[in-house]
Amino acid sequence: MTIQLGANQYGKAETRLVHVTRGAEAHEIVDLNVSTALSGDLADTHLTGDNAKVLPTDTQKNTVFAFAKEHGVGEIEDFGLKLARHFVGTQEPIHRARVTIEQYGWERIDVDSSPAPHSFQRTGRETRTAMVTVDNSATTDGERAWVVSGLKDLVVLNTTDSEFWGYPKDRYTTLPETHDRVLATAVNAQWRHVDADSDWGKSYDAVRKHLTEAFATTYSLSLQQTLYAMGERVLQHCPEIAEVRLSLPNKHHFVVDMEPFGLRNDNEVFFAADRPYGLIEGTVVQDTAPEPGLAW
Ligand SMILES: O=c1[nH]c(=O)c2[nH]c(=O)[nH]c2[nH]1
Numbered sequence: 001m002t003i004q005l006g007a008n009q010y011g012k013a014e015t016r017l018v019h020v021t022r023g024a025e026a027h028e029i030v031d032l033n034v035s036t037a038l039s040g041d042l043a044d045t046h047l048t049g050d051n052a053k054v055l056p057t058d059t060q061k062n063t064v065f066a067f068a069k070e071h072g073v074g075e076i077e078d079f080g081l082k083l084a085r086h087f088v089g090t091q092e093p094i095h096r097a098r099v100t101i102e103q104y105g106w107e108r109i110d111v112d113s114s115p116a117p118h119s120f121q122r123t124g125r126e127t128r129t130a131m132v133t134v135d136n137s138a139t140t141d142g143e144r145a146w147v148v149s150g151l152k153d154l155v156v157l158n159t160t161d162s163e164f165w166g167y168p169k170d171r172y173t174t175l176p177e178t179h180d181r182v183l184a185t186a187v188n189a190q191w192r193h194v195d196a197d198s199d200w201g202k203s204y205d206a207v208r209k210h211l212t213e214a215f216a217t218t219y220s221l222s223l224q225q226t227l228y229a230m231g232e233r234v235l236q237h238c239p240e241i242a243e244v245r246l247s248l249p250n251k252h253h254f255v256v257d258m259e260p261f262g263l264r265n266d267n268e269v270f271f272a273a274d275r276p277y278g279l280i281e282g283t284v285v286q287d288t289a290p291e292p293g294l295a296w
Helices: 043-047 057-071 076-090 200-217 223-237
Strands: 015-022 027-040 094-104 106-111 114-122 127-135 144-158 183-193 241-250 253-255 270-272 278-285
Touching: 015 057, 027 057, 027 076, 027 114, 057 076, 076 094, 076 127, 076 144, 076 200, 144 200, 183 200, 183 223, 200 223, 200 241, 223 241, 223 278
Parallel strands: none
Antiparallel strands: 015 027, 027 094, 094 127, 106 114, 127 144, 144 183, 183 241, 241 278, 253 270
């Protein structure tokens, strides 16, 4: 029997970075959770403990802070690319860097109907995400970069235009068929860009709009059908996107039985269960899309 070191990576997970731009009139704030993961020629540290090729995770964390200071943050995709290129470009044994970023939203507090210059409230909106991978190993022939953008926890709900029926029934099936139900989910989506160069902010706004518009306008016979419609609509309208991956928890809303109280509940009062939830996941891809390579 021979035992070998398999795939490995290491980095600093979840560096929480808050960057304040102190403009003369008003401040801006960016709030990120940044994770770095490096891989390459790292056998020595695993096999003998020789750390000559191990850029400390502590240094990786400091680099995140220093880059925010020296270059600003900007779009999270650009910040991720800058960091990933720095690690593969300056550490000879490191051939691949993946930088994963979550961005938490803040908006100005209004004071007497005008936006306060330096006071903010966290938005109740989704979390924007980016996952950037840069590789310069021999197999890649120069440097290659992949960018996956996304969003997490975008909670949406339709009060009608949703049915679920026609499914197989066995001795354990108790779910009644429905021709009018509440459909709710927290959209978790990631989308792979055709190129590692795009107008990231504009693209994000467009994808978000098409995801939500597809959710709102699809007459749904299953959350699976809605999932496909959401991915399809993004790919129809956003040529810069090659593939969309969706993970949609079915946030069940059960009609409360009010007959014991002598009341008729005409789809008006629901019990919003948080667990368990159906989890509907799928990928929608355009057939001319470039290969995903190391994007995921
Ligand atoms: O849209 C749905 N898809 C399912 O697969 C499913 N399963 C279930 O119990 N309810 C639902 N709803």
